[in-house]
Amino acid sequence: MGGLYFDIAHLFAGGLVLISFILLYQDRLYALLNVFALQAFVLALSVAWQAYVQDAPHLYITAGITIAFKAVAIPVALHRMVARLGVHREVETVVRLVPTMLAGIALVALSMVVMLRVTGGADPLAREDLAFALSVVLLGLLMMVTRSNAVSQVVGFMSLENGLILAATGAKGMPLVVEISVAFSILIALIVIGIFLFRIRERFDSVDLQVLDDYRGEAR
């Protein structure tokens, strides 16, 4: 396995982390969804590259599923939801952007330190992959914590899941059946969340989770 294979895998994985930062930065919902689709597309490329490098044809199926569901179906569904909810103009930030970005950088540094140290003797490709994957997971969580709009929380959740897929494909040997069931459970989660979004909206005239807290009498 030459340097080129490694570099390209590195490029895609690093690209995912970069896109996670873009996600973190976007405060407009439509733009957020587009970036999310882009992230899923890059993930699919990365998975396909791994399939080629590891000579594991079933990973092509994983890549296909990623493109079909994450890059197309889910963003489109979320687009339509945002349009129907009429929240596309909303700007939502709970924590200001600059501290969020700084926290994100710290998280990436942390995951690099942890992963590179812990996986001392492993295959360098897997090591880098795992480190990037952990960064994507942490950034996804950070996004869920810092946003109050339900749609952007969903996006944070989905991008967290992208990180998991990246880790799994890099580690060699995740069974296909696991990947497929994860993909479907994500889809079902989307449906459930979608239904909840509309219910919340019906009840409170907003999808801002702050309203839920206010309703419970938790003044902030």
Place this chain on the structure above:
Amino acid sequence: MPLPGYLIGVAALLVLALTALLPRRIRSGTVVIYGGSLVVTAVLFAAAAWHLLANAAGLSLSLPLGVPWLGANFRLDALSAFILVVIDFGAAAASYYALGYGRHEHEPMRVLPFYPVFLAAMNLVVLADDAFAFLLSWEMMSLASWALVMSHHQVPGNARAGYVYIVMASIGTFALLMAFGLMAGDIGDYTFAAMRAHASERTATGVVLALALFGAGSKAGLAPFHVWLPLAHPAAPSHVSALMSGVMTKVAVYGFLRIVFDLLGTPVWWWGIPVLATGAVTAVIGALLGLMQNDLKRVLAYSTIENIGVIFIALGLALGFQSHGYSAAAALALTAALFHVLNHSLFKSLLFFGSGALLTATGERNMARLGGLLNRMPMTGLFMLVGCVAISALPPFNGFVSEWLAFQAILLSPVLSSWALKLMIPAVGAMLALAAALAGAAYVRVFGIAFLGRPRSDAATNATEVDRFSVTAMAALGILCLAAGVFPGVVIDALEPLVRQLLGTAMAHQSQLGWLAIAPIAESRSSYDGLLVFLFITTSALLAAVIIHRFASDQTRIAPPWDCGFPQNDPATQYTPESFAQPVRRVFSGFGFAASEAVDMPRPGDLRPAHFELKLKDLIWDYGYQPVVNTVFGIADALNRLQFLTIRQYLSLVFAALVFLLLALAIWT
């Protein structure tokens, strides 16, 4: 009987528990459950007794159940056979008693399904040969007995008793889990055989000893972990109280024996010290607090604590002697402990049966409302008297023999080389003597207040003798108390194989001595002959009775009317339980319970009645438990705010925890 036979017996009990759920008439349900339990436990008792007496070889069996890499291992050796004898005899007696007593149960469906489960679980604990099976059946035993404690949950106080019990039982099981984990160590093999094999390379044995003392001791009622016992044992129906006090505490003693004497390896010199100290404190506290109670069943529960203290004193002696290489003395002490295990199961069951009989006849547990029952319930009174004499350790009954053996072991202590033990054991002996004396006072009080004098309430006036089943069960236990006291050599010889198994040596065979005497060390030093003492006491008592009747009672006497110590003919002029306990209460006031008495005497001419107020405190609860309870509730209150966070705050908590752990990993490695 082969080992699967015992397991089939246990399975039969569990099936019996399920049949209790079938809809049927209450009366027939009682008969089926208690009759079935009686048959099964009688068979198990016979098999275990045969195994013990025939000194049969140990049996073991491994079933592919439970944890895959461990299975379920069972084993029957001399120790488990002896405890099985105690369990199943007590269970059979309680089942037989319950054939009569159980009919008076108001809500039998709260008792019937759990009763066979409780019996099955106790049998399983003793048969288990790996930590998993042991802890599972131990916890099953706790839960089943908890359900039985809660069967009268409407009665004020019982719900709290159940709560305290389940908390203490869970913490105790947790301690045992830790103990087994430490013993399995790096090898991670949880079978007892592996623990026994790797005993020599074990570290942290002191911690295991402490955990075993806490885990098994809290179940047995060792101070200061005894607080649940006087609450929970009286709360259950009387036959279950008898099982919990007479039998379940013995299963706890078995747990301690199995861990410390069998699995943990050779004892270190100081192991005896904590066991002796807790045992001595337990014995005195149990006896002292028991004397202050008015509730008959609670007196019995405190007396259980006292007896457990006696047993643990003897166990501590055995540990001390064994660790210094005096195996013969250790065998004597261990024999005393095991003998007392057997004795206590006999007379404590008998006394709880008696208190159940009183409860059936009068509906009262409060001694201050009983009295004069000896005329109305002669059989119950007779056997209660037997039980009271036996538990007060008076010859010729069995309680005397085991405590006498324990004292013989104490008298051997000067041979020890460790000064700590040399100084401590005589003090422990003094505390044991104090506890024995206080227990004697407590039972004089029980019998005198409840059975002698005149009735203190209408219920006691109208009491009648209880049913045949109850009386027969009490009679059988009473006769056995006498038999074990008159022929102690038989019991000591039967205990020989398991003492030999645990210590490598045993007491000399007692049956060679003439006249059924026993001599613990050497005949020249001390010996006791139960039969001779029995004959002497019987003849001298008969002679005294004949002389009194012939020369004193039959004479016509002229006496002033309405006198004879009772110038006023009111039952309230008699001794009350409180007044009987007053001297001891005053002497030990500061030590045990900070008693305060207040007399409110009206001035002459004032018409209001005088008042006497007595306040007792439970110092162990106030200073040992209340701070812990307050701390736990304080933390719980503080954490209660976590119940009301927003979704994002919950997410942030998870996130912060993850980042914290990653940071720890980054810094640590």
